[in-house]
Amino acid sequence: MARITYVEHDGTEHIVEVKNGTSVMEGAIKNNVPGIDADCGGACACATCHVYVDAAWDGKTGAKSAMEESMLDFAENVEANSRLSCQIKVTDELDGLVVRLPESQH
């Protein structure tokens, strides 16, 4: 279980408990956090689950697959700390994780 803070683009924070083994994207969808669309449900096919990972968590969120890199490369408003949240698996290690959401996913 990890407590994850999702920060909407306007600064609104949503703090939710997310189960191990699920993804950071699922944590947002199952708790109805606005700003993550996840059109493909985690198939790494849509890039509408884009988040910015706070620097402190950089090494802990796992490496990007080639597919994720490639999708992100063409998403809007990408930064060095951009990730597709469906590709980040939740573990105890991620307790306290903070992710920020882009202005729009489309």
Added chain:
Amino acid sequence: MADLAARVVIAGAGHAGGSAAAFLRQYGHTGPIALIGDEPLVPYQRPPLSKAWLKGEADAASLAMKPAEWYGDNGCSLYLGLSVVGLDRTARTVSLSDGRSLGYDVLILATGARARTLPLPGADLSGVMALRTAADAEALKAALGPGKRLAVVGGGYVGLEAAASARALGSEAVIIEREERVLARVACPLLSAFFTGYHQSRGVTFELSAGVEGFAGQDGRVTGVRLADGRTLACDAALVGVGAIPNDEIAQAAGLDCKGGILVDAEARTSDPDIFAIGDVTQRPLPLYDRTVRLESVPNALEQAKQAASAITGRPGPAPEVPWFWSDQYDLKLQIAGMPFDADTILVRGDPAAAKFAVFHLKGDWIQAVEAVNAPPEFMMGKSLIGSRKAISREKLADPSVSMKEVAA
């Protein structure tokens, strides 16, 4: 004026209906929401039913869009295992299969589509199945496993995905298609040929241009598919995947405009201003192509759920989206954006033999549609160029050494 306290009733608790309830709450709707669904489950995602879930790589909890408690915690009453059987637009009520009726200020019809069935001898044998619901998927999974033989009637996406999953579970699979190629309605011939070859190299067999006469059985259970040429293909299960029919009967009976689905506008509103319709059941405008279409995809269900929730809560609607779709088979990720309407040229970028390529459908110098196999840059940039209607250079697009960013520059 939007009334945030309006009583919203949603008929159909699938991907579109469940998402509409969630978006209404995100957008500040405070009135009661009733969600009525004839399946016994809270809204769930169907795409994994032929893919990850069927292969055993995803569990039931991951299919549900929200945990069951979410609905009660958020003022959404669930009426599951019940059908909406009637709609009275004057009284503004819907009647349920258990005799109750519910009043609404705003109604959202999200009844989806159902699998088309084949009126053939033997179609009622046990083991002749469809794949639309979680219950269907359970039955299919139970019929698969090492040594089992699956016959798929209809070479559409669901059929191809089910065949790929069957192979992953150690089953034999044959695909029987009436047309001379699979994916005939939804993909270009090059893509059909590519997928056929890829499936064949993984042990799937094909019967193309093959008519099905019926199903053979023993003791009430299917044992084979009978073809028009007289042969019977032996199988332990037959999956019929021959398209879907919109569940628009209630709307028709209530006098709403329907034409191959419930007709809606760009806000997902039907011909009755207090009634919206969203998802697979709708015939919707596609301004980019100057047409109306009935789409069967999750992105479409989500876009229309947002349109309806925005209109109901008085927010500006979402930015129009380019229709898109994906399919996973083996290690292939297919992503399709746009529709090939009015295209005059087909241009291939990349190498099909390397299972990494994209097919562009061009109308002049505009991209109308892109079908990308293991090619995210082509899909992402193609989708964006379809939406922006920007003219491109055909020479650059055809040359994989020119990056997609440069093509779009």
